[in-house]
Amino acid sequence: MAQVAVKKGNKVLHVDDTRLESLLEQGFDQIDKDGKVIRKATGGRVVTLKEFNALQDEKEKLNEKIAELKAENKKLKAEAKKQGE
Template sequence: MTNAKVNVIKGNRLLTVSEDRLNAFLQQGYDQVDLKGEVVKRATGGKNVSVGEYNKLLGKLENAQGSEELEKLKEENKKLKAENTKLKKEVDASKKGE
């Protein structure tokens, strides 16, 4: 059994609990925070998210996935343009050699 103490927060309630009980508090919806109040470990349960907030985050996720696809396509386009330029130069060089 350890005697180390950690801070947990839920809403505006800040508690100091033993490290042994940390997992129980995480399951109840408390986040572990450091002395500055920054989250060290997120809650593993006990939290509810409104439908509006869920839909908002879902939209952001879909946009982020779309931008990842866009970046992949831009990279592929860049490679294809470079290949096209190289092939055009080869064709021009072969025409001059004839």
């Protein structure tokens, strides 16, 4: 059995890989030897309504920006095509 590292808050555990799925459901992230997250937790975390609403607002703004950039990209491609003819 291989050992994996998991982290939740400031707690780091080295456990058998057979326990990984259970720990992911409990809110632990799987990390590599450098501490970078490999797999995020699948449960066991609570987000406040304030945080959720802030993320929703950010998502809406980013989706608007994506739409603007797609429109600009389409326009620039059309201009480039005209210049290439």
